[in-house]
Amino acid sequence: MSDLLYSEAENDLRAAVRSLLADRCDAPAVLARVESDTPYDQRLWASLATEMGLAGLLVPEKLGGQGATHREAAVVLEELGRSVAPAPYLTSAVIATETLLACDTQDETVAELLGALAGGRTVAVLAVPLSAAPGAALSGTVRADGNGLLVGRITGVADAAAATVLLVPAQDGLYAVETGADGVSVDALTPLDLTRPLAAVNLEGARGRRLAASADAPVRRGLLAGAGLLASEQLGVAEWCLEEVVRYTRDRKQFNRPVGSFQALKHRMAQLWLQVVSARAAARNAADALATGATDAPLAVALAQAYCSRVAVRAAEECVQLHGGIGMTWEHPAHLYLKRAKSDEIVLGSPGRHKEAIADLVDLRGPR
Structure with missing residues (x-):
């Protein structure tokens, strides 16, 4: 059985990406970007894709990439989810890259495109x-x-x-x-x-x-990898929302007491914590199944998507609600996470679609 715990290298990668995003992609920066006509930060993408080499994680070394696995790419997407970064990492470095890897990599055009993607010179x-x-x-x-x-x-x-x-x-x-x-x-x-x-x-x-x-096989591979690693992005969204609401309810006081000390809120946050922990297990399992080429990768991906989509939405809704009035304002970043979670819920298949896929894969169809 694979070890789903984060390795030392994965934790080092997380620390590096988180440090970069804290410096270049904090909440005020993202809010300013989405209100402008240029939501993408080209300097941020250059740092991620070229300077850190993250765009080529899934590309073999012989084609100019890093030769890493889906586990490392999942760590990057967790951090991008935590900051709701407006960067085309999922679409270019994961889905498009995996689509090209399913083609004949000996073909000059395919190899050239993969090299350009890995080097951050092209966004596909x-x-x-x-x-x-x-x-x-x-x-x-x-x-x-x-x-x-x-x-x-x-x-x-x-x-x-x-x-x-x-x-x-x-x-x-x-x-x-x-x-x-x-x-x-x-x-x-x-x-x-x-x-x-x-x-x-x-x-x-x-x-x-x-x-x-x-196009059938390449597109199928690209979408499967994208759906599996999207769960890690959703995990990052949920983790940020949980940490933010715990921080806020610890500092916010009513009746001379932190609102987080009220039993009803404690129960809501404890339940959310359990769901986030379960989502982490599902997302890690999907990333590991893709990384190892497991035969049950489609099942692991469908399971992760069916579960993580709902957890991300639940965490974002709790974040908005437990922040009270400030959570409803445009100035607070909570709405960015709610919108990302609701959007991700139908990205690469809805939870219901993935539940149907699970039923087909395990031959356990429900009543019609």
């Missing part, structure tokens, strides 16, 4: 709706016309505005399309979570480089 995004679950049948909205040019529209694509390359699943394969190419336009949408912008991608005779003859 898989052009599918963010709500697409692993294994879901994606409708063929993109096709190649008679001249080999791509035509179609994909809505709800996360971080497309930050991408330089789009990985486009089409009816006849997987293509790499540069966002600045002729026939490509990215229209911003209004998302619930302003720290993870959404967009509609329009392809009107765009030329792309074909990466694989079929």
Whole structure:
């Protein structure tokens, strides 16, 4: 059985990422960013992707990456979740990277893209709706016309505005399309979570480089890894909310007593703590299953998503409610965590969708 405890190297990685985010991505900085027209901090991304080499954690060393595993990437996503950082790490360094790794890495174009991603020179995004679950049948909205040019529209694509390359699943394969190419336009949408912008991608005779003859297997691998490591981001959101509400209720006084000393609130926070601990176990199990290539990885991922999604939302709701009036204001960052948690609840499949996947995987279908 695998050891789900954090290794010394993983704890060192956590400390380094947390220190960087505390310096560059504290709550006032995130609030200011989401109110501007440029939610992404390019300096922060350069530090994460290039200086620390985190964009290449999942890329083998022979292709220019760090040759690490999903466990290390999960630690990074926990810290990004704790700070609700507006960075395209999940979409580029995890989903797009895993999609490319499922292609023929001996192909010059694939190897070149992986090297550029690992070095932080390129941000790539898989052009599918963010709500697409692993294994879901994606409708063929993109096709190649008679001249080999791509035509179609994909809505709800996360971080497309930050991408330089789009990985486009089409009816006849997987293509790499540069966002600045002729026939490509990215229209911003209004998302619930302003720290993870959404967009509609329009392809009107765009030329792309074909990466694989079929997009099914690469997309399936990318979405599975994304869903599994999304649980670690949700864990980070829940941990911050729990720590913040404990801190606040310890300092806030009513009737000359800390409000955290009231029994009813103690019980609510204790119950939340138990749920967060269980979410940590589920998220770590999913990351470890992906890292080791376990045969039951799809089950571990579905279980983590079905549980961690709900815990993140519960923690964010408790954080807002137990802060009282200040928790309802725009100036306090609690609303950022609630919006991220609610948005993540339907990212890469809803909890209900993942419960259905669990039922199918263990052959325990419910009544119809």
